[in-house]
Amino acid sequence: MEKIVYMDNNATTRVDPKVVEEMMPFYSQFYGNPSSMYSFAGIAGNKLKKARAKVAALIGAQPEEIIFTSCGTESDSTAIYSALNSNPEKKHIITTRVEHSAIKNLFESLSRKGYKVTFVPVDKMGRLDLDTLYNSLDDHTAVVSVMWANNESGVTFPIEEIARVVKKRGIIFHTDAVQAIGKIPVDVNMAEVDMLSVSGHKIHAPKGVGALYVRKGTKFSPFLIGGHQENGRRGGTENVASIIGFGKAAELAAHHLAQMQTQVSFLRDKLERGLLKHIPHAKVNGDPKMRLPNTTNIGFDYVEGEAILLMLNELGICASSGSACTSGSLEPSHVLRAMGVPFTSAHGSIRFSLSRYSTEHEIDEVIEKVPPIINRLREISPFWADTENLEKGYCSAQ
Amino acid sequence: MWEYTDKVKYHFLNPKNVGKIDNPDGVGEVGSLACGDALRLFFKLDDQGKIADVKFQTFGCASAIASSSALTEMIKGLTLEEAGRISNQDIADFLGGLPKEKMHCSVMGRDALQKAIANYRGQPEKKRDGEIVCECFGITDKEIERGIMENNLSSIEAVTDYLKAGGGCGQCHERIQEIIDSLTGRESASVKQPGQLTxxxxxxxxxxxxxxxxxxxxxxxxxxxxxxxxxxxxxxxxxxxxxxxxxxxxxxxxxxxxxxxxxxxxxxxxxxxxx
CATH class of the missing domain: 3.30.300.130 (Fe-S cluster assembly (FSCA))
Structure with missing residues (x-):
């Protein structure tokens, strides 16, 4: 594979070499099961304990409030089912229209099982309609789940305020913070969330490890029932090496957090400005003020996202799109549709997401390579031809 | 990851016959911005009635662009009768196959060609036959029936892959299943009469x-x-x-x-x- 310009860090990230280094001894050297009694296994057990403390520290939690899981999706399912089991008589659940499929499809499935689900809308900028959210809280509400930051638009929600309001009503509040940690400050001392989901591979840890924060005192029932691991809250032998990697990654994420707000944010802004300057009929999707520092989602009118991605791919540039052809269905992304992004640009929306590894050189390369691609596809597009005629004052044939 | 053949990639990256023809003999247009893909096809005939020039404009994914480009290469030099016989499967075959969920791109090519030929023959724009079943993509029951018969489709999933119908909100799935059932039912009902079989x-x-x-x-x-x-x-x-x-x-x-x-x-x- 030739050189890659990786601009898809909201999908997954490069595992930090320091993380790999930390993990390696726990495959062939210290391979003991942390549940075993001998001190050989204790080496893994001790390291696991440290990893738990590091992940907890990243979000201001206590180590015993962290349950390791296999991924963000498992954390989400665990949280929601636990909340429902704790309140079997309550049949109303609330979430947003722009959640990741881990929550979206779970809530849709619960709706088919008889739960009344409120999907709270967002406005054109992707901001949550807080009035609708607060007005839909009632005595039958079992759980409210609102993501901290959106994976597609990067828009962040005011979780501290929402948690305060929801908690005042005595309702369980969960947030999917998978995209937020390591990019913006996330602190459970400031946000009164009951449960919070995170994932390792979005912060330069390996895939296949996640965690669920469960505030002390919150009623909890396990999702995976089995052994006594994770204090009886999640059965199954721990993914030791990956959890250790997650711990190291969390430590590094805390260390690099300021860099996200400065360097990464600067590069993102440069990329955005550069593309908008060179490409007419392009627009940023999402509130530029309340947004992750690493994400930009740009809609290019009259062209289709999959075609853009494939041309970028030819140049070794990795990004993603909310277009129908890439969303796995025939309709553009539910997030962009919820935001009311017009079809003219929803199909041609591209998300670039940076990391601390992104360089200015790479940004310059993307700014140079993307405009000719959009031009080329627009030259093929019938709608672009029509637009040009309209702008020139001609009347198109039909 | 994309599972396109090299030929699809080639026609996508080097599309042939892009553009428009001034004063064309026939023009056909299908799709829309909302649908996520659209194709406008132009052709001009020579004095023997063969397709002398053909151009296209396409909005859509890589396979939509490749299917359009392939179609233009396939029909150059053909009479309208010959061109009219090209099926969506022919287009897909020319490209060495399309991923099944992209078959609708080849259907779009075939439809645009049929429309352009009808346009040349001065046939009035065909009124949409039948009743809309899939509201999201505006596909009628007759169109679904035709797609099922032509491509031997037997599941809702296949209907979506070929015609897009049912690929949006999913509310029409029941109706699509009914159409599939009625067609396969009708087929077996007509053959299950012994005595009539010579x-x-x-x-x-x-x-x-x-x-x-x-x-x-x-x-x-x-x-x-x-x-x-x-x-x-x-x-x-x-x-x-x-x-x-x-x-x-x-x-x-x-x-x-x-x-x-x-x-x-x-x-x-x-x-x-x-x-």
């Missing part, structure tokens, strides 16, 4: 069923089947490929081949293997 018709139907239903399934496992003879209600076949040496081949013969033939041709049929 020998010739029966043999023809056996051949068709083998070709359309049975051989593709066996081929998936590297096997194949050949029809040797039909003697009364005895269907004599020879197993080939991996089937010829497979220990389970008798089970396949009895429980798959024979049952399928009984279901689709006539219940009296018995399948026998000749070595």
């Amino acid at each position: 020998n010739l018709k029966k043999i023809k139907m056996i051949e068709e069923t083998l070709e359309r239903e049975i051989r593709p399934t066996l081929k998936k496992d590297g096997g194949d089947i050949e029809l040797v003879d039909v003697d009364g209600n005895q269907v004599l076949v020879k197993l080939q490929g991996t089937c010829a040496t497979c220990q389970a081949s008798q089970t396949t013969l009895k429980f798959y081949v024979e049952q399928k033939l009984q279901e689709l041709v006539t219940p009296e049929l018995v399948v026998k293997e000749v070595k």
